[in-house]
Amino acid sequence: MSDDLVVERSGAVATLTLNRPESRNAIRLEMYAELPALLRGIDDDPGVKVLVVRGAGTKAFAAGADISEFGRVRADAESARSYNEHVAAAERALEGMAKPTVAMVHGHCVGGGCGLALACDLRFCDTNAGFAITPAKLGLVYSLESTRRLVDLVGPAQAKWILFSGGRLDADRALRTGLVDAVTEPDALAEHTYSFAELVATRAQYSVRAAKQIVNRIVAGQLHDDAETTELRNSSFDTDDYAEGVRAFLEKRPPRFTWS
Template sequence: MSDQILVERAGAVGTVVLNRPQSHNAITIDMFRELPGVLAGLDADADVKVVVLRGAGRKAFASGADISEFERERGDAEKARNYNEHVAAAERALATMAKPTLAMIHGYCIGGGAGLALACDLRFADDRSRFAITPAKLGLVYSLESTKRVVDLVGPSRATWILVSGQQIAAERALQLGLVDEVFPADELEDHTYEFAELVTTRAQFSVRMGKEMVRRVVAGQLADDEETLAIRNSSFDTGDYAEGVRAFLEKRPPRFTWS
């Protein structure tokens, strides 16, 4: 693993750090290449229940793709297609993780950085953060997958405004639009983010992951139960965590879930 991406573990919470603070955590193509493997490792780690994605420091989550690489890595159509495939793979790796993912956003969250943040399940931001999706400023076209994530969060007309303007959006406006889920003062963001992450680790993990799977199916257009969703729901009754949840409720105590 390069020093541009760091992985930290504290209890059941894993953190992935975009580690280029000297360039506001601008994302290199090597970082996009590396992220799927890093995320797959955390998804397979039985000790990790929640993953937080953040940038190093407090000035930026990520200021976008590293523009110093554009001529070398995106200088012609073939190179650009290859570059886009790595970006899409990194975003898809986040979006398809079985475990919950939470973007902790300090400062700038622009371009490719916003793409990664929107691929997470939840986004907590500081009150000085700023967001922008900028293909219209570069003569590029946003991918269908990435566009769908924006539309799913804010609706078609607001997504159009975001995409065609490329304008920066302040934290409170981002909260109003639905781009982020919570906004906190900058010096409180980390505490609130990890408190929530720790809370999720205390819940029944089969319920957490299958709840995420049900949301994914609804977003993909499924509107009624099928054999698979019924099997998922019914199989929860066979887990030890279900029995523990019922006992804890009857005994008026916090549950001690063990499934991971």
């Protein structure tokens, strides 16, 4: 793993930091290429229950892809195709994690940075945050998968405004449109984000991950239970956490869940 991606763990919460503060955490091709394996490792770590994704410092989550390397890594249709495949694989890996993910957005969140934030389950930002998706400023086309994530959050009309204009959404508009889920003052963002992550880490993890699967299936168009969702629900009754949850409720104490 390069120094441009840093993983740290505090208790059951892991943090993935885009670590290029000198370039407002602009994302290089190598970083996209490394993300799938790195995220699999976090998902496979039984000690991690929640992942927070952030940019180094407080000026930017990520200012987008590193355009300075486009002349080399996107010089023609063939290299651009390979580049796009790496970006898609990184975003899919983040979106596909079994564990819950939260993007913590200080400052600028643009282009490819916004793509990674959209692939997280939730997005918390500070009042200085600004969001933009800018293919129309570069003569590029946003992928269907990335566009789908945007439409799922803000709806088709707002998605068209964002993509047609390449315009910036401030924190208030991002909250109103559903692009983000919470806005705080800059000095309160980390406390708010990690308090939420630590709260989720105390919940029954089988329940949390099953809920994530089911919500994602609904977003993808599933309307009725099938064998897999029925099994998810029924299997919860066989877990130690179910027994502990009922016992803790009756004993009027916090539950001590162990499933990971």
